[in-house]
Amino acid sequence: xxxxxxxxxxxRKENPFRDAGERLHDYADLHTAQGTEExxxxxxxxxxxxxxxxxxxxxxxxxxxxxxxxxxxxRGEEREALERLMETAPFPEFTGRVCPALCEKACNLADDxxxxxxxxxxxxxxxxxxxxxxxxxxxxxxxxRAAVVGSGPSGLATADLLNRLGHSVTVFERADRAGxxxxxxxxxxxxxKDIVARRIRLMEEEGVTFRxxxxxxxxxxxxxxxxxxxxxARKPRSLNVEHMDAEGVRFAVDFLSETTGKLLAGEDCxxxxxxxxxxxxxxDTGNDCVGTVLRQGCxxxxxxxxxxxxxxxxxxxxxxxxxxxxxxxxxxQLEAICVQGSDPRIYExxxxxILTDEQNHITGAETVKLRRTxxxxxxPIAGSEQTLACELMLIAAGFVGCDGKTLETLSLIAxxxxxxxxxxxxxxxxxxxxxxxxxRTGQSLVVRALADGRAAALEADAxxxxx
Ligand SMILES: Cc1cc2nc3c(=O)[nH]c(=O)nc-3n(C[C@H](O)[C@H](O)[C@H](O)COP(=O)(O)OP(=O)(O)OC[C@H]3O[C@@H](n4cnc5c(N)ncnc54)[C@H](O)[C@@H]3O)c2cc1C
Ligand code: SF4
Numbered sequence: 001x002x003x004x005x006x007x008x009x010x011x012r013k014e015n016p017f018r019d020a021g022e023r024l025h026d027y028a029d030l031h032t033a034q035g036t037e038e039x040x041x042x043x044x045x046x047x048x049x050x051x052x053x054x055x056x057x058x059x060x061x062x063x064x065x066x067x068x069x070x071x072x073x074x075r076g077e078e079r080e081a082l083e084r085l086m087e088t089a090p091f092p093e094f095t096g097r098v099c100p101a102l103c104e105k106a107c108n109l110a111d112d113x114x115x116x117x118x119x120x121x122x123x124x125x126x127x128x129x130x131x132x133x134x135x136x137x138x139x140x141x142x143x144x145r146a147a148v149v150g151s152g153p154s155g156l157a158t159a160d161l162l163n164r165l166g167h168s169v170t171v172f173e174r175a176d177r178a179g180x181x182x183x184x185x186x187x188x189x190x191x192x193k194d195i196v197a198r199r200i201r202l203m204e205e206e207g208v209t210f211r212x213x214x215x216x217x218x219x220x221x222x223x224x225x226x227x228x229x230x231x232x233a234r235k236p237r238s239l240n241v242e243h244m245d246a247e248g249v250r251f252a253v254d255f256l257s258e259t260t261g262k263l264l265a266g267e268d269c270x271x272x273x274x275x276x277x278x279x280x281x282x283x284d285t286g287n288d289c290v291g292t293v294l295r296q297g298c299x300x301x302x303x304x305x306x307x308x309x310x311x312x313x314x315x316x317x318x319x320x321x322x323x324x325x326x327x328x329x330x331x332x333q334l335e336a337i338c339v340q341g342s343d344p345r346i347y348e349x350x351x352x353x354i355l356t357d358e359q360n361h362i363t364g365a366e367t368v369k370l371r372r373t374x375x376x377x378x379x380p381i382a383g384s385e386q387t388l389a390c391e392l393m394l395i396a397a398g399f400v401g402c403d404g405k406t407l408e409t410l411s412l413i414a415x416x417x418x419x420x421x422x423x424x425x426x427x428x429x430x431x432x433x434x435x436x437x438x439x440r441t442g443q444s445l446v447v448r449a450l451a452d453g454r455a456a457a458l459e460a461d462a463x464x465x466x467x
Contacts, residue, residue: 002043002044002045002046002047002048002067002070002071002074003044003045003074006041006044006045006046006047006074007045007046007047007109007112007114010041010042010044010045011112012042012045012109012112012113012114012115013038013041013042013115014115014118015031015032015034015038015115015118015121015122016032017030017031017032017331018030018031018032020331020334020335020337020338021338023189023335024294024295024335024338024339025295026189026295027187027188027189027263027295028188028189028192029097029189029192030189030190030331031097031121034118034121034122034125036122039073039118039119039122040073040074040076041074042114042115042118042119043070043071043073043074043081043114043119044070044074045109045114045115046066046067046070046071046074046114047067047108047109048067048070048071049067049108052066052067052108053106053107053108053321054066054067054103054104054106054107054113054114054116055067055103056106056321058102058106058321058322058323059102059103059105059106059107059321060102060103060116060447061102061445061447061448061450061451062088062089062095062447062450062451062454063088063451064085064088064089064103064116064120065084065085065087065088066103066114066116068084069081069082069084069085069119069123070114070116070119072084073119073122073123078123078126079127079130079132081123082123082124082126082127082132082133085120085123085124089120089450090156090157090160090161090450090454091153091156091157091160091199091450092120092121092123092124093121093124093125093128093195093198093199094153094182094191094195094196094199094446094450095117095120095446095447095450096117096118096120096121096122096123096124096125097121097190097191097195098186098190098191098446099117099445099446099447100323100445101113101116101117102323102447103116103117104116104117105320105321105322105323105324106320106321106323107321110320128198133202135202135205135206136164136206137206137207138163138164138165138166138207139166140166141166141167141168142165142166142167142464142465143168144166144167144168144225144226144464144467145167145168145169145170145223145224145225145226146159146162146167146168146169146170146224146225146226146227146228146460146464147169147170147171147172147216147220147221147224147226147227147228148162148169148170148171148172148227148228148230149171149172149216149221149227149228149229149230149231149406150171150172150173150180150229150230150231150232150437150439151171151172151173151175151178151179151180151200151210151230152179152180152181152182152230152232152437152438152449153180153181153182153437153446153449153450153453154180154230154232154436154437154438154439154449154450154452154453154456155171155173155180155228155230155436155437155453156171156178156179156180156182156199156200156203156450156453157436157449157450157451157452157453157454157457158228158230158436158453158454158456158457158460159171159203159208159457160203160206160208160457161453161454161457161458161461162226162228162457162460162461163203163206163207163208164206165457165461167225167226167461167464168207168209169207169208169209170208170209170210170211170224171208171209171210171211172211172214172215172216172220173210173211173212173213173214174213174214174215174216175212175213176212176213177193177196177197177212177264178196178200178210178212179193179196179197179200180230180232181232181253181446182196182446183196183260184253184256184257184260184261185253185256185257185260186256186288186446187256187259187260187288187291187292188260188263189291189295189331190288190291190331193260193263193264215405215409216406216409217409218409218410218411221410224432225432225463225464225467226432226434226460226463226464227432227433227434228427228433228434228435228436228453228456228457228460229406229410229412229420229429229433229434229435229436229439230435230436230437230439230449230453230456231402231403231406231439232402232403232437232438232439233399233400233401233402233418233419233438233439233441233442233443234253234399234402234403234438235399235400235401235402235403235404235418236251236252236253236395236397236398236399236400237395237397237398237399237400238395238397239280239351239395239397241351241352241353241354242353242354243353243354243355243356243360243362244354245360246354246356246360246361246362247359247360247361247362248275248361248362248390248391248392248393249354249362249393249395250392250393250394250395251394251395252279252281252285252286252288252289252394252395252396253285255271255289255292255394256285256288256289256292258271259271259292259296269296270296270297271293271296271392272292272293272296272297272298272392273296273297273298274297274298274299275293275298275299275391275392276298276299276300276302276388276389276390276391276392277289277293277298277299277300277301277302277390277391277392277393277394278301278302278303278304278351278365278388278390278392278393278394279293279301279302279303279304279344279393279394279396280304280350280351280393280394280395280396280397281303281304281305281395281396281397281398282303282304282305282306282307282345282347283305283396283398284330285396286303286305286394286396287303287330287331287332287333288332288396289301289303289332289394289396290303290332290333290335290336290344291331291332291335292332293392293394294332294335294336294339298392300340301336301340301344302344302346302388303333303344303345303346304345304346304349304350304351304367305345305346305347305348305349306348306349306350306370306378307347307348307378308347308348308372309327309345309347310325310326310327310328311325311326311327312326312327313326314326329343333345346367348369348370348371348378349367349368349369349370350367350368350370350378350380351365351366351367351393352366352367352368352380352385353365353366354393355387355390361391362390362391362392362393363389363390363391364387364388364389364390365387365388365390365393366385366386366387367385367386367387367388368380368381368384368385368386369381369384398443399438399442399443400417400418401414401417401418401419401442402414402418402419402420402438402439406439407420410433412429412433417442418442419439419440419441419442420435420439420440421435421440421441422435426459427440427452427455427456427459427460428459428463432463434456434459434460435456436449436452436453436455436456436457437449437452437453440452440456
């Protein structure tokens with residue numbers, strides 16, 4: 001059970017990111033190497049609680065066996081700890097880098113929770129370095145063929161489990177590289193692309209086939225015994241203002257994908273160089289845009305958020321072990337503070353008008369302050385308009401569902417929220433079709449997409465074994 005008095009003797013110590021001033025000059029991993037002794041002590045803080053909320057549905061969606069692998073890590077049995085972790089976590093090198101660590105906030109140590117995410121990253125990187133992570137091949141093949149449409153985290157998790165269960169799996173991906181938003185979306189510094197490519201290579205060695213640059217159509221899917229749709233929920237929410245077609249107004253994921261594409265091609269990436277940038281949306285995607293444009297040498301970056309700033313501490317309506325809806329300042333915002341001297345976020349503000357020149361290039365934005373009405377809606381405050389210079393506007397205002405092309409080709413209809421969510425909340429769409437990940441649930445988190453992909457794989461496996 002870790003060290004009986006570990007949580008009293010050792011204080012929580014996260015593995016620090018590289019210094020903001022240094023990391024701004026490159027797109028390399030934010031994470032620094034982790035010390036063995038430190039990680040062993042941190043794992044020793046785990047109390048092996050009678051009711052481990054960290055692995056309950058308040059905590060890790062994968063239900064990782066957190067107290068068990070923390071105990072093994074504390075004892076120095078690292079290889080066994082990694083094996084225990086990998087019983088439920090398909091790709092700890094992704095979650096160890098990008099997971100918001102729901103488990104840590106659900107930990108009985110509350111705000112002082114055990115550093116599970118850092119411990120997880122330590123274990124998996126040690127596993128790769130020591131060649132403990134090797135291709136795991138199924139004992140026998142079932143002779144059944146499964147197709148997975150989309151190679152984001154949900155598609156990879158589905159393919160991984162179906163392959164382990166002995167089915168022959170082909171993943172269709174319309175992009176030129178596998179990984180979905182892990183490859184083209186989440187920026188390189190948060191998740192280096194060689195880490196994604198390393199996992200894809202391993203899955204190929206385990207027998208999964210990837211068909212890249214391939215749009216999955218009805219004809220191609222005909223020959224499979226089961227098909228799991230994992231196409232994501234990438235349709236971006238737009239702004240209800242004129243001049244959305246102006247040069248310099250872009251959706252965040254398009255911009256982030258282009259940046260990654262250029263970096264992978266070894267090209268200079270100066271898309272925001274010298275420009276005043278406005279990021280619309282105060283969430284995580286907006287934060288990724290802030291970090292990215294700073295690396296490209298923008299003249300300034302400002303992030304607009306419609307809603308009021310969250311409280312500093314939990315409110316009575318948001319108790320432990322729920323995820324705390326409190327103010328977080330993420331890596332991009334910290335970098336902006338380092339460069340510009342202040343937080344880039346402006347709350348309770350939105351864009352009223354996009355200003356353009358004769359060539360239809362964006363030159364600025366008229367913003368307006370908002371206030372919450374008694375009914376809880378945000379309404380503009382007359383007379384609060386302001387003009388901000390802007391030559392690049394990145395829209396990071398959320399997503400409204402899965403893309404119409406896949407639905408059209410397979411004659412499917414999404415629900416009112418743009419999701420392929422069956423009425424009984426299962427993953428089964430009828431015939432031999434299943435859905436998983438953001439396509440089923442709407443935009444979410446990598447760890448939730450992984451858990452959903454594994455759940456869909458089990459449902460598809462049951463159908464394949466019956467057929
Ligand atoms: C900028 C950004 C940053 C994020 N950062 C984080 C983070 O730090 N932590 C976190 O937990 N979550 C983060 N998320 C959310 C997370 O990335 C998603 O929830 C997750 O990737 C969803 O996985 P998915 O497999 O369902 O879909 P996706 O990752 O979107 O993958 C879907 C794939 O399907 C392919 N596809 C679609 N239709 C077809 C078709 N017909 N044929 C072939 N291929 C097709 C697409 O090309 C795509 O590659 C972020 C999201 C964004 C946009
Ligand atoms: S995947 Fe996320 S929630 Fe689960 S143990 Fe790892 S950090 Fe915690």
